[in-house]
């Protein structure tokens with residue numbers, strides 16, 4: 458017999474990792490206890506962040522942040538704040554945990570101990586990242602006296618605290634502002650669909666690349682076909698998966714009522730895109746910028762030890778007001794139900810046929826805008842602002 462751990466579940470995996478009987482498994486939505494193997498110790502419920510609510514932190518300071526090294530920025534989703542903070546942390550003998558791609562295009566949390574491996578954690582993977590056994594590995598590293606920096610979605614950070622039962626002194630956390638996460642197999646199945654459709658093998662799937670003149674989300678796909686390597690841009694409003702991600706149509710059900718999509722944060726620092734930066738700093742020039750929120754003293758310490766990161770203090774209220782997911786979770790709409798129905802009916806093929814039909818004009822416009830040279834785009838933007 459299977460029994461729920463709690464009514465709500467964020468699939469953080471704390472209960473799976475804490476269970477002494479190994480009797481908890483996860484389906485697409487939640488964790489289940491195998492009651493025949495259960496020892497009735499209740500460890501799973503005691504360590505569930507949704508049942509034993511974790512305390513949240515109030516934002517103290519906000520910064521616009523850019524890694525000084527352009528090669529660090531180019532691998533990152535926004536300004537490279539994560540990599541700059543993590544690199545300095547590693548140089549001081551710490552271990553850094555975060556999300557990395559697996560060979561099957563699923564994301565999984567891993568730990569790295571050297572700056573050479575940091576690239577694996579850089580960049581946004583717009584899919585659920587499996588925490589695997591990383592909470593237990595954090596506990597082990599802390600026991601060995603190593604400082605640990607753990608990064609992930611706010612619910613994964615809450616799950617880690619609940620797993621550990623407290624916030625140990627040498628543990629530092631960075632939560633990312635999160636729009637929502639689709640279940641892992643959706644992206645893996647979409648890339649398989651893409652490969653079949655194009656008769657190719659995908660070697661790079663990057664949701665966020667930087668291109669002069671492009672503000673917002675632009676990705677890049679690299680694939681191998683007939684012995685040749687080809688790279689193509691992935692415009693969020695022209696790619697079926699990216700469109701459904703950005704419109705919040707393919708997230709897991711719990712994301713639409715996420716208790717952490719707000720100003721009170723789980724992490725010592727919060728990392729986000731600095732949306733609306735042109736309004737706050739109209740004279741600032743050049744490239745994508747991270748928003749870094751400092752939420753605790755430990756977070757202030759993380760920034761103080763960080764080298765290679767340009768920080769400009771911003772007005773906290775104004776910076777947070779511009780970022781949707783610092784204010785409320787994404788709304789669940791009828792379009793989400795439509796996506797689910799189409800997906801059940803015919804997988805990505807059915808979803809894509811519907812997408813192509815309803816977005817014809819929008820896609821033409823996006824492709825035309827993409828082709829306008831960066832300089833001209835800037836002039837047009839300036840004209841519009843006058």
Ligand SMILES: Cc1cc2nc3c(=O)[nH]c(=O)nc-3n(C[C@H](O)[C@H](O)[C@H](O)COP(=O)(O)OP(=O)(O)OC[C@H]3O[C@@H](n4cnc5c(N)ncnc54)[C@H](O)[C@@H]3O)c2cc1C
Nearest residue numbers: 533534535536537538539555556579580582608636729730
């Ligand atoms: C699913 C998702 C949704 C997001 N939604 C928003 C949003 O609505 N608004 C906003 O301002 N920012 C959002 N972000 C955050 C943003 O894209 C950048 O990650 C953030 O600005 C940090 O960028 P960076 O340049 O400092 O570092 P980067 O190198 O880009 O970030 C790497 C960090 O992201 C973590 N990470 C990457 N993918 C995942 C994942 N699937 N699960 C858990 N952790 C992951 C890594 O562990 C690492 O800590 C989202 C990120 C993800 C993964």
